[in-house]
Amino acid sequence: MAQMNMKEAIRDALRVELKRDPNVLLFGEDVGHVGGVFRATEGLQKEFGEERVFDTPLAESAIGGLAVGLGIQGFRPVAEIQFVGFIFEALDQMAIQASRMRYRSGGRYNSPIVFRTPFGGGVKAAELHTDSLEGLLAQTPGIKVVVPSNPYDAKGLMIASIRDNDPVFFMEHLNLYHAFRAEVPENDYTVELGKANVVREGSDVTIITYGMMVHTSIKAADELEKTKGIKVEIIDLRTISPIDIDTVVASIQKTNRAIVVQEAQKSSGVAAEVIAQINEKAILHLEAPVLRVAGPDTVYPFAQIEDTWLPTPTRIIDAVNKVLEF
Amino acid sequence: MSKVPYEVYTEEVEALSVLSPDGEIINKDMLPKLTDDQLKEIMYRMVFTRTWDDRAVNLGRQGRLGFYAPVSGQEATMVGSEYALQKEDFIAPGYRDIPQIVWHGLPLYQAFLYSRGHQHGGQVPDGVNVLMPQIIIGAQILHAMGIAMGYKLKKQKQVAITYTGDGGSSEGDFYEGLNYAGVYKLPVIFFVQNNGYAITTPFSKQTAALSIAHKAVAAGIKGVKIDGMDVLAVIKAVQEAAERGRNGEGATLIEAVTYRFRPHSLSDDATKYRSKEEEGEWNAKDPIARFAKYLEKKGLWTEEDTARVKEEAKAKVNEEIKKAEKTEKMTIPGLIDSMFETTPKHLEEQKADFK
Numbered sequence: 001m002a003q004m005n006m007k008e009a010i011r012d013a014l015r016v017e018l019k020r021d022p023n024v025l026l027f028g029e030d031v032g033h034v035g036g037v038f039r040a041t042e043g044l045q046k047e048f049g050e051e052r053v054f055d056t057p058l059a060e061s062a063i064g065g066l067a068v069g070l071g072i073q074g075f076r077p078v079a080e081i082q083f084v085g086f087i088f089e090a091l092d093q094m095a096i097q098a099s100r101m102r103y104r105s106g107g108r109y110n111s112p113i114v115f116r117t118p119f120g121g122g123v124k125a126a127e128l129h130t131d132s133l134e135g136l137l138a139q140t141p142g143i144k145v146v147v148p149s150n151p152y153d154a155k156g157l158m159i160a161s162i163r164d165n166d167p168v169f170f171m172e173h174l175n176l177y178h179a180f181r182a183e184v185p186e187n188d189y190t191v192e193l194g195k196a197n198v199v200r201e202g203s204d205v206t207i208i209t210y211g212m213m214v215h216t217s218i219k220a221a222d223e224l225e226k227t228k229g230i231k232v233e234i235i236d237l238r239t240i241s242p243i244d245i246d247t248v249v250a251s252i253q254k255t256n257r258a259i260v261v262q263e264a265q266k267s268s269g270v271a272a273e274v275i276a277q278i279n280e281k282a283i284l285h286l287e288a289p290v291l292r293v294a295g296p297d298t299v300y301p302f303a304q305i306e307d308t309w310l311p312t313p314t315r316i317i318d319a320v321n322k323v324l325e326f
Numbered sequence: 327m328s329k330v331p332y333e334v335y336t337e338e339v340e341a342l343s344v345l346s347p348d349g350e351i352i353n354k355d356m357l358p359k360l361t362d363d364q365l366k367e368i369m370y371r372m373v374f375t376r377t378w379d380d381r382a383v384n385l386g387r388q389g390r391l392g393f394y395a396p397v398s399g400q401e402a403t404m405v406g407s408e409y410a411l412q413k414e415d416f417i418a419p420g421y422r423d424i425p426q427i428v429w430h431g432l433p434l435y436q437a438f439l440y441s442r443g444h445q446h447g448g449q450v451p452d453g454v455n456v457l458m459p460q461i462i463i464g465a466q467i468l469h470a471m472g473i474a475m476g477y478k479l480k481k482q483k484q485v486a487i488t489y490t491g492d493g494g495s496s497e498g499d500f501y502e503g504l505n506y507a508g509v510y511k512l513p514v515i516f517f518v519q520n521n522g523y524a525i526t527t528p529f530s531k532q533t534a535a536l537s538i539a540h541k542a543v544a545a546g547i548k549g550v551k552i553d554g555m556d557v558l559a560v561i562k563a564v565q566e567a568a569e570r571g572r573n574g575e576g577a578t579l580i581e582a583v584t585y586r587f588r589p590h591s592l593s594d595d596a597t598k599y600r601s602k603e604e605e606g607e608w609n610a611k612d613p614i615a616r617f618a619k620y621l622e623k624k625g626l627w628t629e630e631d632t633a634r635v636k637e638e639a640k641a642k643v644n645e646e647i648k649k650a651e652k653t654e655k656m657t658i659p660g661l662i663d664s665m666f667e668t669t670p671k672h673l674e675e676q677k678a679d680f681k
């Protein structure tokens with residue numbers, strides 16, 4: 001097995017699918033010749049040619065519309081929106097056109113598209129390059145939203161997303177591209193969309209999270225175990241729409257306490273949705289209210305204070321203590 | 327000094343006509359090659375479309391249709407542009423462009439179902455290359471651009487055509503679509519039916535450009551302006567644009583100057599923003615009357631033919647609206663199942679609330 005970081009794992013997934021299926025196309029601003037501003041698609045144009053992997057003019061709505069049109073023609077587009085803050089320019093095509101193609105056409109057409117976008121804070125990027133906008137798309141019927149937290153999942157989830165016949169919004173955390181290497185099989189494999197992963201078993205409290213916050217939560221859990229002997233269970237949602245509530249409920253039945261950690265602003269987001277579903281399905285198993293650890297309801301701040309804006313291990317530890325002491 | 331030849335693009339462009347308002351050929355070189363039978367078929371479709379529009383407006387008032395955007399006045403652009411295509415070419419319509427997709431193969435009852443808010447209206451039969459009408463002004467322009475790239479990648483000699491109005495030409499998607507089509511040299515036709523008003527906003531408040539056709543220049547594609555009340559000019563322009571597309575010569579923007587005789591939709595009042603004089607001037611350019619004069623002089627059409635087609639159209643519309651009305655209603659479980667190829671568990675659970 002090869003050791004890959006998350007960026008290499010995503011590139012490997014794209015290569016596997018470009019090779020396997022001639023209908024897979026890769027495009028976006030700067031993804032072709034140089035392989036993207038983060039080099040996530042580096043070498044793919046050289047390997048598969050300019051008809052399969054290509055640069056587009058700088059216009060996000062057209063990238064989205066191009067993907068929709070090519071999807072109608074039977075292609076499987078993987079369209080990159082260069083940074084997450086630019087998805088608003090493409091939101092009509094992503095959230096209205098691609099997502100409701102199957103419904104509008106009564107099943108005659110579909111949108112087998114993956115919209116890739118880098119996102120995520122803590123890297124001191126320019127404004128609107130990092131915001132956690134997954135909640136916007138998660139609220140859109142007809143689209144799946146995937147946020148991998150490690151190289152193995154990233155490759156398997158990307159392959160599953162490309163093979164899915166419905167649109168997938170695939171978010172790649174900037175802080176995880178090069179964070180660490182892990183073993184990634186070189187063959188093709190999939191990680192099922194809509195299936196969460198228990199990344200750490202524990203009996204005292206459940207942390208439900210995704211993306212970079214899986215790692216921040218692990219730090220908090222290590223600290224809690226070392227200092228107080230508290231055993232934290234951590235669930236990585238991997239797909240935040242749809243949410244794998246069964247895995248969450250099974251964990252809460254065991255721990256009876258939970259918190260949800262997300263980078264995004266606190267209100268109306270994924271964490272709120274997870275808690276609503278817990279209320280519907282597991283309220284009698286709870287010994288304390290489920291708390292959220294999230295960014296405050298402000299705009300994402302300039303780089304200077306982003307490290308304190310983002311959830312930290314300390315804030316997660318405080319929340320765990322609160323639910324344990326309730 | 328700027329080297330951009332500014333003055334060139336500030337010249338007015340005359341809209342190309344082939345027929346005079348009296349039905350005389352005034353531009354012999356631009357006459358499309360059509361047999362007598364084809365000429366009669368085009369007339370048949372225009373009269374049929376006018377009759378269907380009259381009937382649809384009444385059905386709308388009776389509550390038997392939902393949203394409906396009248397088309398009378400635009401028969402030359404709608405019927406003519408579709409007639410110039412091949413069956414395998416793809417149509418991405420705006421909300422008013424129902425005649426084009428019906429003449430391209432969408433069953434009429436499905437167009438009525440679309441208007442009535444039934445998703446079967448958009449369930450285009452296999453082998454019919456059209457999209458359901460688009461509500462977001464300009465979104466379909468990008469879809470056509472993408473579909474055209476699909477043809478190019480598959481090395482198929484087909485073209486995609488997309489329609490919008492003068493209002494739609496102000497959208498960002500319009501410029502993005504033209505620009506991409508220019509960069510990738512795509513076989514796509516951007517057909518703008520400039521009917522003078524975006525709902526109530528007149529063309530003079532839509533753009534300071536002298537014409538919409540001028541906008542092709544900035545995208546590096548071909549732009550033409552035609553008389554949209556002249557079906558032969560429409561057919562000629564679309565034939566040439568399709569030919570260019572098939573030959574790998576890229577995209578064309580066609581601005582067809584036309585008029586809708588009725589309001590934008592059944593819920594607005596055109597007398598609030600248009601004068602009687604203006605309406606009278608455009609009525610005198612009626613595309614059906616003009617083409618009829620031409621055909622009558624050639625001995626191909628009579629008033630009796632018009633009367634016969636109207637009767638046929640009325641009967642067909644009645645039959646199709648009844649078929650639409652008899653189509654089984656949508657259900658919430660059915661709607662839920664149409665969201666994804668495989669309905670996820672949480673949606674399966676939500677179905678239970680509607681049993």
